[in-house]
């Protein structure tokens with residue numbers, strides 16, 4: 085990796101991934117691609133180059149890839165699961181047509197491409213406990229439909245044209261920097277903000293609903309490790325199950341309450357979020373990622389909670 089383009093660099097994952105890549109590969113070598121209205125701010129803007137890159141505009145992607153001699157693209161442009169249900173056509177345009185644009189440019193300019201998939205690529209008929217790497221993927225959400233399609237399209241470009249495509253299936257990502265927007269797993273971020281602000285948390289997901297989650301430092305590491313992995317060792321490509329923790333609302337509430345004893349939580353279940361959450365796995369089997377490229381997460385619920393509360397308290401002070 086010498087010159088990297090991050091598409092969606094100002095989003096929840098993009099904003100931290102861009103900074104981590106700059107730390108590892110040099111500030112000048114990592115371009116923050118953003119859309120108008122979501123301009124980079126602060127350190128993200130100051131620390132390195134940025135460019136307008138709308139994933140739905142192939143010429144725009146091509147111009148930036150050419151200008152900066154890009155060899156690796158992290159394509160993070162997507163609508164999350166809840167918002168995609170209200171804008172299905174846009175979700176397809178960004179997620180699938182956008183990826184097609186990225187892959188065509190990658191084919192011509194010999195770039196590697198990382199496009200995250202998600203636990204949302206699974207559906208009701210998928211085995212829910214220790215969901216295997218290769219299993220049934222028949223999601224009924226538009227988010228899930230686009231994610232399965234991006235997995236297949238990425239594999240297609242690898243098999244047909246030799247484009248070096250790689251991906252992971254991200255669980256819900258928890259971070260203290262840029263908040264997510266429009267996802268089913270967002271509650272697991274929002275709950276920390278309420279705890280630190282001294283507010284009661286109203287949980288939109290029912291007690292007992294298990295979902296896989298991951299702390300941002302592990303998620304960033306997964307993306308970069310996979311892109312740096314020896315291709316000869318990769319049996320799978322698009323996309324690897326990765327996991328570090330699985331919990332329901334009560335478990336995260338209790339983990340926080342240990343450190344914030346007065347913290348209170350009640351429930352007001354959101355039917356759409358609950359329907360989506362019920363269709364997703366309780367936990368993933370990530371043994372292929374561990375075997376093929378050495379995936380090994382650092383954080384569990386307790387260590388993430390300690391770090392989240394500390395960092396958020398500093399930030400919101």
Ligand code: AKB
Pocket residue numbers: 164165166202203204227254255256257264266267268269270
């Ligand atoms: C969402 O909830 O939509 C995302 C995801 C799990 O892909 N965080």
